Amino acid sequence: MLKHSVSDFLGMCIVCQNTFTEVQLYKEYNYHSLLNQYTDRQGYQRCPERYGANAICAEGVDFTDHGFFAVLFFEDSKLAQVTLASRYDPDALAKIKSSLRHSFTMLLMTGSDSNLDLVNLQQKMKSDEEFTAALMDYELKELASGHLAYAYVEGINIGSGSVDAITASHRAHENDRQIEMVVSSGLLDLAFFLPKLDQKTDNP
Template identity: 35%
Template sequence: MLKKLASSVLVAGTLLASAQGAFAEEKLFKNYVYQTPLAKFTEAAGYYDCSEDVGGTARCIDDVDFLEEKFTVALIFSGDKLMMVSLISPFDQNLYVKAIAGLSKSFTLVSMNDEKSILDMFDTARKSRSTEELTTKISNFEQVGLASGNLTYTFLEGLNAKGQTNAVSALAAAPENIRSAELVMAGQGADAGMIIRFTFPRLEANKILAEAKKPVESF
């Protein structure tokens, strides 16, 4: 299961950071703090090297409790510092429902995307003439994405949705340390899996911008 989902863990996380700094003492998930050094996650503490599966520097640990279920947690590093936490599990309809409900308690759904397109929740709501029309658009998008085995829900924590026109502007106007949660449905049938990944997209974006501003070494 880990190998089948690993590419989704790393690639989508990289895309999120690219599309969107400073060090922050902020928790990504439970007690996993953003920018914690790789050396902290030792074999003696139960972590194992899953870098080959993920395709980048990573450490994993099994049987972590969340939503009354067991997950494999994959810790993804950039420059040997923790930048993303992903929870991985085989697909289960009950868990899928619990994940949506659980995330919705403190996060706001801002978009959904499949392999081909993005449904911006704010833009779609603004252009819908009724609640029924909005519900139908969301339902149709979900059905197509789930049927194709590729659907991602993107949530932002503590977001004030009032007056927002689209997901991009909502993120840009949010605090620098806003936390993102992505619920990823990947694969079909027996190979179907679910990933919940937590990042700080604006902090990661600022880090990339800071690196880009550094003087270029002559050669």
């Protein structure tokens, strides 16, 4: 489970000036909330063997009526990423994609040995129907191969003058979340993170 692989590809590099106060990662999990807020009594356990020394885990976290195992990643004892993990279920994937459309835009899909830039694809296609057909063809082929990653960014529109996924991602604000959703080896993972705030933390 690689942290920030999507943001690395998209080249998130703009540093902004807002504070981190109560910035949501996922539901009640806020960016830079403190490690000591998550206790054994609440059901959180250390899980260093699988996810490293800076992670804690919890069972039974819900998203779109599907149960996930949650992994919370911390840097300097502050929450930096929330990842939800479960067995792959095609119906769950469809419901998650439908839910994400309300607030997030899918910019990129990455298969085993290729990627599909949806911003670039939309410019090439002559109609919405052609765009959807090409997207679905790629998705079904890569899901059948056993590995597909989806890159989502909050708060932007795919058709607002950007030439590709990288330039589209640059229009996101620092409090806009990214999601990397991965179907691989029979598992379904969703990682919620804030790469611009991470960069601001790394380069104050």
